[in-house]
């Protein structure tokens with residue numbers, strides 16, 4: 001038997017403090033009954049419902065952060081037998097990537113078998129922040145940076161405001177390094193943003209997805225997310 005708020009936090013729904021608030025606000029049911037008393041003890045067989053979502057406490061969800069290398073596809077299987085992000089993770093769980101990175105893009109991608117979290121994070125309304133660093137052809141001018149910040153038209157629709165900064169221009173190779181922080185996840189979004197201003201993306205890396213960056217992860221390496229990191233992801237989809 002464990003305290004209800006601890007179980008809710010451990011299942012990655014939210015922090016323990018927020019779980020306490022939810023309990024006292026009548027947002028938590030145990031076996032269909034509202035429970036408002038902090039410290040109520042629950043068994044692993046009890047059904048816990050928070051804000052109308054049943055927490056699956058019998059299932060052990062798995063959550064990984066992978067630094068995707070180049071030439072790996074962001075799906076579960078590939079019809080051309082190319083290596084997938086799932087092939088890189090040693091598990092028998094049926095995990096899949098949250099969203100996509102292109103075949104030649106590297107960087108942060110989460111894999112999980114928690115369908116609820118995955119769907120919420122992938123939904124545009126979640127507005128998850130993604131940070132990219134792009135090596136592009138030519139000098140990206142201050143005017144073009146402002147254009148990217150304000151939004152450019154892709155498929156007839158303007159991209160949302162973004163944080164964009166020129167980090168470096170290498171005169172010798174005539175290439176620029178540009179950092180972008182965007183909240184949308186449209187198809188090939190970064191490459192197409194640069195296309196509209198006439199620069200080819202030569203290399204693209206996602207340095208950060210939500211709260212998760214690539215610290216200590218070389219391309220091809222991965223790690224499990226901590227309960228705290230999972231709770232933060234849950235808090236982002238609840239805004």
Ligand code: URA
Nearest residue numbers: 102105188189190191
């Ligand atoms: N934008 C792209 O163009 N490609 C990616 O892989 C991710 C974002």
